[in-house]
Amino acid sequence: MSALRQRAAVAAVVVLGVLLVAPAAAQVDVQASLNRETVEVGETVELTVVVTGAVLGIDAPRIPQIDSLPVTSTASSTNIEFVGGDMQRTTVFSYELRAGREGTYTIPPLSVPVGDDTYTTPALSLRVHSATGTSPPPPSQPQFDIDDEPTDQPTEPVREIDAVTEVDDRTPWVGEQVTLTLKFLQAHTLRLMGNVEYEPPSTEGLVAEPLPDEAQRTQVIDGVRYEVATRKTSLIAPAPGEYTIGPATITFRRSFMQGSETLETEPITLNVRPLPRAGRPADFSGAVGSIQLETSLSATEVQVGEAVPLRLEMTGTGDLRQIEPPEVSVEGDARVYQSGEDREIGPQPTADGYQIGGRVAFDYLIMPRSPGELRIKPIVMHYFEPEVERYQSARTSAATVSVLPGEAGETTAPSAGEELRYISESGLAVRSSAPVTSHAWFWALQALPLLGLGWALRERSERLRRERDPRYRRRVEAARKARRALGAVDPASEAADVYHRVDEVIAEYIAARTGGAAAAISPETAYERLIEEGADPERAGHARDLLRRVRAGAYAPGASEAPDPAEAIAQARALVDALEGELR
């Protein structure tokens, strides 16, 4: 043997020694319990023995045979944890006992051999009462046995694959939860083709909610190891009466050569009892279960007009989905509004499995209307507790809120003493009218200033042009100046002066309109220039003749062709007006 092998052998001996010594050294604890204290005839109860602290050498406890309380199935499981470097092992032995007859049973102390020692559990008590309208357990249900040990119950052969349904209470109250348990069993020796199809039972009329799955476990029945899967469902009846839980079916195939087979569980009938009238409070809310109430205030000191949020939290078991928000009463000048709610309902873990329950929060807003103190009265809620079969009440404690006056000048928080102002019987208009902007005339009126603006721009442009272009200014102002000059001539004055002045005005006008100096204007040149600028030949000839005649009158006094002075002025004015319309 080499040195390496020698060292390995020594190590193995040491480890084995530690393992053998460990059970004796560890703190071993053995507990036994029943999941129910009261059952009906035909129902089952689960006896659980839990061994903690032992590492090796645990034997299954021996269950004494009790008349009318046979063991129908057994199971065991082991869980190993390492806590702080130490190994902690927990072994659970479960026994299903079926109540066969009415009476009170005592399960004597159980002996559990652990290593060289034997531990005993305390005695347990179970009360079995007669079934009310229930059917006896179905004969097709498989009878389980503890491992290979025989029982005094007549057992039926267990199928290689099977399903069982059962409820924990066949006579629940309205609103009370009933747990429906479905067990699927498949022997280790059975080989199936494909998947097993499962159809859940019908629960018509009942509020059903699946509960968390339990871990699949191995169970020995009649010496055969089975894989057992358990599905649990919460059922709540909304009204009293008889409800039937239909059969669950499983379909499977053993081989290609065989057709599919179907198994059905037995239907179960529930007789749902109405809630008792005796002791029912007048303001009973209809809640069934176990409920606790708690309130929380966000502020205990506010100003008038500020809202005080209040939250009422309801926790417990039962179908809290149907619960209506309770009324909140306040002593003092305030209004209360329900502003919201939040419900978290679902399966809640309990010592016996899962119960439907959770948390419901109702939010309120309290609006103080005047300074002072508000007292929020205790909120009371009555419910029926099935466990104790009587009505209970949950209540909150009273709370106080100090209300301070609002800020100075705060108009949104008038005090309660301030009266609502009276209705209007005059002053305010009785009929409405459309706003002025909806009328077309309003917008048309706003366009008028734009016309003025356009005119002003044009005027400004003209003024600038006249300032920059003297010839243009002379031309456009020629008619106005001529008319003004002619208006200034006095026809009663000396005739020669009148002719002279009219000659100057006409010559200046024609020179301004045609360009050039007035001194260069003779009757002939006037005619030619006017023709060139687009004047009518007859009008140009008229201008030529008028110039000749006024010049004759001015420079040859007594000439017969000179017109009357007043007529000369009139003809000159008419000529200017006519030419103004013809010249370019």
Next chain:
Amino acid sequence: MIRRILLTCALLGACVACGAYAQSGQDSPDLLAGANALYREGQFELAAERYLEALMTGLDGPRVHYNLANALHRSGEAGAAIAHYQAALTMAPRNEDIRANLSRALAERPAGRPAPPASWLHAVGARIVATFTLSEFAAAAAICWWGALAAYVARLIGAGRRRTVTRVAIVLGVLTLASASFAAARWWAWHEIDRAVVSAESVQLRTGPGESFEAALSVQEGWMLRVLRQDLGWAQVMGEGGATGWVPESSLVMVRPDVAETDS
């Protein structure tokens, strides 16, 4: 010259303002008098019914809305009362009685105090917009517009002292822009946007137009909502905090379905 132009424009602007102030001037019909009598007798619910009838017959001025709101408030219909106070205030924004009673009704609603404005500038602007009617803003803008253009025309044609005329034109132009901006804000906030007040004690704001949609938030009586859409008896609304959702139209009272207004 400049004085004549400015005087002419002022007169024209005054005519526009007078047109905006034109009132119906009709006496209160018997229906309104009967409703007032019921109110005096303390029969507020009956009075509210009469005021509503008066509204239906076209008597839709601020007096009817205000009196109706008072009757509703006395009957415990706080949400509907707020809606009609708001409608009355739209038409007569400086009436102290309406303001006082609206403030009282708003203070009693569960929402508590309204959210403070974002800044003092916003607060001042909101206060100004809420103090005058659209017609008043429009008339002021029209007068300033005429005056500003008149001063500019005078400057163009060289009338009056150039510097003085320029200053007058600038000042009036700025006032025109300010008045027009306030008029636009008033039009947008009080006439273009459909507003409603929750009249039910509590109503769920849902994600769609139907009871089958998820309830996201609950709104209380008296809350002011902006109506974005109406569809098959449901209204899509937006709250003061910006949250949107759908509520049944039956749980709302529209503040002002039309754009009518009048002065006080």
